[in-house]
Amino acid sequence: MASVAYYAGAVTERVAVASMLTLFTGVWLLLLAMVLPRHCLSWIPRPVWHGIGAGIVLTLVVMLVPIILGVSANSSSWLEQWELLVNWQRWNWPSMVLAGLTLALLVLWRTKSQPKVLWVLLLVWILSHIWPFSFIGIATPVQQSWQLWPLFHLMHADWPLLIFLSATIALLIYVEVCQYLPDQFRRGIGIAGLSNILAAMTGGMVVSVGYVADRSVKIRVNTLMTTLLLLALIYCWSWWPCVPLPVLAVIALYIICVQISWGELRLYYRQWDDLLWLCASAILIILFGIYAGLWLVISLGLIVMCWHSLRMYAWPVLLPEVQIMAQEAVIILPQVLLFANACMLLQRSRDLVNTLNVQKVYLDVSAGCCADVTVFVHLQALARELHQQDKMLFVCGLSEKACLALIAKKLDYLLPEQFSTRDAESLLICQKYMSESLVA
Incomplete structure (x- = not known):
């Protein structure tokens, strides 16, 4: 190109x-x-x-x-x-x-x-x-x-x-x-x-x-x-x-x-914040040229990534684990989800449920979730891949602010009812209680 x-x-x-x-x-x-x-x-x-x-x-x-x-x-x-x-x-x-x-x-x-x-x-x-x-x-x-x-x-x-x-x-x-x-x-x-x-x-x-x-x-x-x-x-x-x-x-x-x-x-x-990053990166490329601007932008990105990871204890050393409950899988993220570890944690989550015969996947982010563009993109990619396997992704344990932000973005394959501020255990108990009430 x-x-x-x-x-x-x-x-x-x-x-x-x-x-x-x-x-x-x-x-x-x-x-x-x-x-x-x-x-x-x-x-x-x-x-x-x-x-x-x-x-x-x-x-x-x-x-x-x-x-x-x-x-x-x-x-x-x-x-x-x-x-x-x-x-x-x-x-x-x-x-x-x-x-x-x-x-x-x-x-x-x-x-x-x-x-x-x-x-x-x-x-x-x-x-x-x-x-x-x-x-x-x-x-x-x-x-x-x-x-x-x-x-x-x-x-x-x-x-x-x-x-x-x-x-x-x-x-x-x-x-x-x-x-x-x-x-x-x-x-x-x-x-x-x-x-x-x-x-x-x-x-x-x-x-x-x-x-x-x-x-x-x-x-x-x-x-x-x-x-x-x-x-x-x-x-x-x-x-x-x-x-x-x-x-x-x-x-x-x-x-x-x-x-x-x-x-x-x-x-x-x-x-x-993401718009500032985008504009600053583009301006640096334009002002300094591709030869010097690219190294400058990537170096600044590396510094910011390390600073956020250390400050929020989000270095991707702890990997998520999955729990199977009937036709449902629960994945609890051990760390806060942000741009620095979103790809690693969500890809690991995808690999855990890739071969499981489940219909619903609950992703518990009670440890924290930063509502930034990188997280949006990778969550949307995970939901798309699970949808291709006839599985539905539910994101739970969100803060009120993060939940409203995710709903407002109208991500593909993620409806508003697939986001919740409750943790995975509370959400499963609530859904089980509602289903039993309907049967009764």
């Missing part, structure tokens, strides 16, 4: 740099799939990851919007980018119309089995032979002398920066895959790595792998052969040099948008 942003420049070497960045990202993903365990980055709160993603995405958007407008920048400074945006007399209106039509096609075209981004490239390539876009003043890579895998001086490339950027992108993809595909995270990361390596062979045009909701850029087993065939055609026939730059920019922005977990953004409503 990030390598597509390098199409913002007219310099031939940037295409090769984009290809190398995509290739390194794929290699990093394969290494992460083989080496790192699933929860090694779970201590980083979700607002930090969202802030890192927001900073990177905002930078990419600012680079790509001038291409859609049909203007070019001589530098990548924020001031010049702003001047290009406000100077509407210089906009290329045919370029904007083509970009709008491309976006409408990507949004309105409903398909569940094919990578429609590649089909859009094929359609535009056919149209370029019927009516060349250069006739109406729309720029294409061919006009700017771009080549597939151009030769450039290797000594001029900033290899440490390329390696660092590719590792950053790989880590972001790694965290998302571990959250949304917990049972198949190695397979998902492996597919993402292979897709980036294959995409590097086409000059850096990334075929993104989405894990959230949109199926337009997903690569599944039943569509992998079609994707590989299209990539081979793109590589052999060089479709992409004939594709107008606004189309490439819109595809890049579309891929960026479908990677964002829009459903998680609503969890930030009235969560001022």
Whole structure:
């Protein structure tokens, strides 16, 4: 995804740099799939990851919007980018119309089995032979002398920066895959790595792998052969040099948008501490750049995590245990539930009841529960996984404040009646008494 942003420049070497960045990202993903365990980055709160993603995405958007407008920048400074945006007399209106039509096609075209981004490239390539876009003043890579895998001086490339950027992108993809595909995270990361390596062979045009909701850029087993065939055609026939730059920019922005977990953004409503973390992380990335900003943000996140864990005695050294009562399972968390240990404790809880033949799972958080976005996300993920096993999750032992906050968020697979301020034992006794009264 990030390598597509390098199409913002007219310099031939940037295409090769984009290809190398995509290739390194794929290699990093394969290494992460083989080496790192699933929860090694779970201590980083979700607002930090969202802030890192927001900073990177905002930078990419600012680079790509001038291409859609049909203007070019001589530098990548924020001031010049702003001047290009406000100077509407210089906009290329045919370029904007083509970009709008491309976006409408990507949004309105409903398909569940094919990578429609590649089909859009094929359609535009056919149209370029019927009516060349250069006739109406729309720029294409061919006009700017771009080549597939151009030769450039290797000594001029900033290899440490390329390696660092590719590792950053790989880590972001790694965290998302571990959250949304917990049972198949190695397979998902492996597919993402292979897709980036294959995409590097086409000059850096990334075929993104989405894990959230949109199926337009997903690569599944039943569509992998079609994707590989299209990539081979793109590589052999060089479709992409004939594709107008606004189309490439819109595809890049579309891929960026479908990677964002829009459903998680609503969890930030009235969560001022988490919003502060998100905004601060994004601002640090923008001000200091990805190279220095990422290390600064992750270092601050590590310090805050350690401070909260030590202050609230929440270091995940005590693991929950499960008690079986008829068709119900009770899990009592031994520590306060907060962003630093939410992934570890809830994943352990899931593993405990994964093979049990129960219908209801009671998660007792009487030790404490911090109502933050990270806890919301992992509770929702646990409820979703249990729902897929025909099990219902009940969260009990909540404080009044935490219970109201969880109900207000309207989490998926968690109805208001599934939250309670009573502990698990009291709740079970109450439900048993009510059921006996109904029978009588």
